[in-house]
Amino acid sequence: MTHWSADLTVGDARWNLFLVPRKGALTGHYRTFAVGVIGLIFAAVLAYVWASLRHTLRLETANRRILQLAQTDILTSLANRRAFMKRLSMAFNASLRGSPAFAVLYLDIDDFKDVNDTLGHAMGDQLLKEVVARLKNVVREEDLVARFGGDEFAVLACNVNDPTEAGTLAARIGETLAKPFIIDGHKISVTSSIGIAHFSHDIAGPEAMMVQADLALYGAKDEGRNCYRFHSEDLDRQVHERVRVAHELRAAIEDGELELYYQPQVELATGRLTGVEALVRWNHKTRGLLTPGSFIAIAERTGAVQPLGSWVFDEACRQMKAWQAEGVAPHVLAVNVSGVQLKSADLEREVAASIAKWGLNPGEIELELTESVLMEATQRHGATLESLRRMGLRIAIDDFGTGYSSLKYLTTYPVNRLKLAQEFVFRVTVDYRNAAVVRAAIRLAHELGIDVIAEGVETEAQMRFLIGAGCEQAQGYFFSRPVPVSQMTALLHEGWIKPAPAPQQPRFTSAA
């Protein structure tokens, strides 16, 4: 029988086509030939497509590997300088267009050469790997850590609007690297120097920013190593001061240097003492008694407000329990909560833990949040507030009237009480516009079913005005300054502060 065969080679693939016509199926040589040719073409195309696909895939894998190698540090698998600069350029352009600012931390290990010289390169390499592990532990997920070669590393810290955050990160890196490394049974202690450049619109570009970080690193070396420096002296001084205070504050919490003072809240109609606000004080070793004005803002910028807030809340709950045991507890104990605490995932858990620990009814505790914090609160934090309310806690808006942009949060967030800001209350009897704002705020709150308390009441005239305007409660020096716990307990035993005076219409001076 006639058969037809052919060998075909395309790329690495080799094909053999062998056609045998079925008896009776073909009627002539022409048909046999046609089938053979079509089969051949089909096979050839198939082989070609398959081979080129394989080739392309191999090429792509190789290209990807080359690209990866070109952007990766072989020893540590971190990004290398080239990859870092690429990301830095992207971050720089994004910040120029209005995205949050960022910082570059350029660091090296002090006297790393000595480790190599005395313990050998293998040990040096191992140390570098351990350094990387610690660096990765300290930075956030969105930050980029790169190795520029030798013992030089760079960190691109994203979303750093406040240079203090970069200083805090640098301090943490310094601390974590200063802890001894144990490698192959050897204890190795090193320190690091860090130069920091913080994005600002007047920096020429990413390369200029690297130069700033590099110069700052030289500054840190000059300063005696084992420290961090900013590219600008002014910034450097400010950030170091803030980070120092934050550091001291964290130690102060542990050393028991914080204390709560309490200020009474009074029912205006009766003079009855209904609530108490907890206000933190710091008995500083050398600077004496400090009010929150000198450290809360720093605590907020450096993250120290978290441990501070936890301590304040727990201590306030403990004191409430003690007053309950004495039979003099106020109806409400108000505690300040900062915006940073509200954004933290721990707030609900910590609040619930302290309330359970001291066996309190959540309705006895009021969390005070400033108006600006509420206005900044995103949906997620709204949900946190909602769940705190569901737990039974009361929510108050502190400094009401100073947020000056939106009243939307009054209907968005579950609020129990408005605290009229001192700056309004202060001028109610001397400026008719302040009086109008306070009256309007009281009416608005009442229509929404929200209680009102006036803060910063210092005079009898202010108190009379507030009573006339329908305000139920007040707090201020006129009744009592914030006092230590022993004095507050004495006031609670008395149960009232001033008899309610008769309402009287105030007299105004026009400020126009």
Ligand SMILES: Nc1nc2c(ncn2[C@@H]2O[C@@H]3COP(=O)(O)O[C@H]4[C@@H](O)[C@H](n5cnc6c(=O)[nH]c(N)nc65)O[C@@H]4COP(=O)(O)O[C@H]3[C@H]2O)c(=O)[nH]1
């Ligand atoms: N001029 C004048 N001032 C009066 C009068 N009555 C009360 N004050 C002061 O006004 C502040 C009221 O507290 P705030 O609005 O919550 O404002 C507080 C609050 O925002 C914050 N703060 C206090 N303790 C804490 C805390 O434990 N955690 C947090 N996150 N912030 C706190 O610090 C702010 C200031 O606290 P303090 O210095 O204790 O200042 C207190 C109090 O001493 C008055 O009649 N006249």
